[in-house]
Amino acid sequence: MGETKVTIATRNPKVLYQTVKLLESLEVGFSVCNPGDSECDTANVVITTEDEAWSAIDSRIVKVGPDPDPDLTAIEVKMRLLGIKRPSITAIGVDPGMRIGLAITMDGRPVHTKTVSSPVEAAKLTLDWLYHVTKKYSEGETLVRVGTGSPLYSVLYLRGILGKITATRIELVNEHHTTVGGGADSDQSSATIIASRHGRVPSGSDILIEPKxxxxxxxxxxxxxxxxxxxxxxxxxxxxxxxxxxxxxxxxxxxx
Structure with a gap:
């Protein structure tokens, strides 16, 4: 993915700084040019601002606001790098624990992952990602699949999303054999596996936990x-x- 051509086309210094940081963190190769330069014509993906975008129909363009959301921008960039245009199924996998891994997959292909330390933040991110996907790609199905290996963190996370999601199916997934190694990104790898597994629909008892x-x-x-x-x-x-x-x-x- 690092060899694929991504171009940042903006004169906005804040947007330029933030998108450069994002692409560096994603280890995606990129170049920088002004909007409309010939370099934009040969790029696989072009990141520009909503004000500077020169085409409303060019599917290569990722339009961002004055303060780009790094996760949503990453999702849009990676979709284009992977050739995903209209996902039929988007699944968000969640691996609850002291470090909570999140992964979003589209049509079975991993698109973006992240690790957070709070079940509250994990729930908020899930809702943000779902809102973005359902708004832009409303014809597709959306799923949230949650691992059940950590009862406390699973319950705290579920309480943050249940009742706040419409037209989205939530499934609880057995985490057996989802742990891959023990590296820094193991929770993200587990979340990616969880996103690919079928689970069961949660019941009222799944958000209850004894005060042990x-x-x-x-x-x-x-x-x-x-x-x-x-x-x-x-x-x-x-x-x-x-x-x-x-x-x-x-x-x-x-x-x-």
Whole structure:
């Protein structure tokens, strides 16, 4: 993928800086030119701003706003590099845990992956990705497949997306044999495998979890980590989160 031609065509310094950083992080080879330069004619993918785009029908063009979203831009760039135009099935795989891996696949092909440390952030990213895909490629089917290997993190994630997704099927996937090695990106690899597996539809019991001491302790550690040690969670509030009396998202918002 690094040899494929991507061109950034913009005079906007902020957009240029952010897209250069993004493509470098993706290890995608690229060049830079002004909008409309001849170099744009030979590129496989052209990234430009909505104001500078010179064509509304050129499928190679990825139009970005004044503050490009790195994940959504990456998805659009990689779709073009992979030759995906109108995906019939888009699946987001989620590997819950202390490090939560997310992967988006289209028609069975891995498109983009990411790792986050918060089930709240993972849920928000999932909703953002789904909104983008369903808005641009509404004729396709969308799925969210969630691994069940970590009960606490699976429940916290599911609570963040259930009831907020329309026209999207959620499946719970057995994580057996989804761990590939133990490298820094193993959670992303697991999420990619999860995205490819069929699962079962969640029931009401799948968002319930007993307030066991081990879960109370893990939730306290998670809260301290997400607040950079500035705040601590009482046992009572931890139990309230586990039993559904309050949400982790609300407690994190209150701590800011």
């Amino acid at each position: 001491e081990e879960y109370v302790r893990s939730l306290k550690q998670l809260f301290a980590r997400l607040t950079d040690g500035r705040r601590s969670l009482t046992t009572g509030r931890a139990r309230s989160v586990l039993t559904g009396g309050t949400s982790l998202e609300k407690l994190l918002d209150d701590s800011n």
